[in-house]
Amino acid sequence: MLENMKAFRMVVECQGFRAAAIAMKLSPAMVSRRIEKLEFEVNTQLIKRNSRRISLTAAGEQFYQRCLLIIDEYESCLRDVKSLSNVVSGNLKVGIPHSISHLHIIPSLKAFLERYPDLKLDIVTGNHYMELFSHGFDLALQCGPLPDSNLYYSLIGYWRKHTCLSRSYALQHGMPSHPDELHKHTCLLHFDNHRRSWKFMIDNECTEIRPHYISRVSNSLDLCNMVHQGLGICYLPDFIIKAGIESGEIITVLDDFMPPPLPMYVVHINPRPSTKEQAFIDFIRTLNLATAPDPAS
Incomplete structure (x- = not known):
């Protein structure tokens, strides 16, 4: 019954039989049979099926929550037993x-x-x-x-994030002392930044600033390289620019305006x-x- 319960949980969390089958590396027919067996065992319908999506019956909702507890407890017991060997494999x-x-x-x-x-x-x-x-x-x-x-x-x-630039950019264009000055500078944005804005704390309020930008790039590593080349100012996580800061090649600005970590x-x-x-x-x-x-x- 446990394998049937696992299939039921996966169908609910994947919102479909086919997606659950892929996640479990089984055929959709096998997943469907496991759900049918489970519903036969509990003698009630758990899942409402149609061509587009699945939904749970009232009994299915209640049974799903109990399944989570039972499966998690079972897997926890397995891990505890396996951990006794202290072998990572x-x-x-x-x-x-x-x-x-x-x-x-x-x-x-x-x-x-x-x-x-x-x-x-x-x-x-x-x-x-x-x-x-x-x-x-x-x-x-x-x-x-x-x-x-x-x-x-x-x-x-x-x-935390930093507003950063290279020393060569600073020598040529100067450095902003307030987020409002970013419109005077060339900035580089991440392509996934759909609002095309950076967040700053101004007068104790989180404020979005839309900087003037020349390029959007979908990779933070490429943005960091562009900063190194002096192409503009960027807004990047500390774990990406750490080496550049330590070497002195990258400078952070507007530190007093950055949002919390x-x-x-x-x-x-x-x-x-x-x-x-x-x-x-x-x-x-x-x-x-x-x-x-x-x-x-």
């Missing part, structure tokens, strides 16, 4: 933002893999925190607030991370990606 699929993977994860990965030779690690770059169930991720790194408070997570720390989480599919998941979370912590003070302190 198996497959681990993690989603990591491209810039963090390139600058921090990959350069430090050798020691981690040498420490856990029985672990097979899949790293997929991008923002995958909402694809844990539908795409089979075990963990995903999220830089910023969680849009869904029901997700399980481990807080890594806090990071943001959280960084590792989101996981289970309430308590497994041994292999915890090993990777601990590895993330050693990289010191989020060292800004807690804004609540």
Whole structure:
């Protein structure tokens, strides 16, 4: 019955039989049969089906909540038993933002893999925190607030954004002393910044400023390289420009106007991370990606 309950949970969370089948690496027919068996066992309809979407019956809603508790408890028991051997092994699929993977994860990965030779690690770059169930991720790194408070997570720390430019740009064009002066400068925006604005604290209020820009780029690493080349002013996370600041090639400006630090989480599919998941979370912590003070302190 447990396998049928898992199929039911996946159908609900993937909002469809086909998506659930892909996530579980089963055929849609097999998933459908498991749901039929489950409904036969409980002697009631749990899912309303139509051609476009699925929805739960009243009994299905109640049963789904109980399924979560039962499955989580079962998987927790398995992890506790496996952890007794203290061996980190198996497959681990993690989603990591491209810039963090390139600058921090990959350069430090050798020691981690040498420490856990029985672990097979899949790293997929991008923002995958909402694809844990539908795409089979075990963990995903999220830089910023969680849009869904029901997700399980481990807080890594806090990071902040900086308005930054190169020394060569500063020598040629000067530096803004107030966010309102950004319209006098050449700025570089991230392509995913759909509002085309940067946030600043002005008179204790969070204010959006729309800077004059010459280019939008979909990759923070490319934006950082453009800053190094003196092409303009950018708004980037501290973990991306850290090396440039330490070398003195990059300068931060408008520091007194920057918004409070943001959280960084590792989101996981289970309430308590497994041994292999915890090993990777601990590895993330050693990289010191989020060292800004807690804004609540």
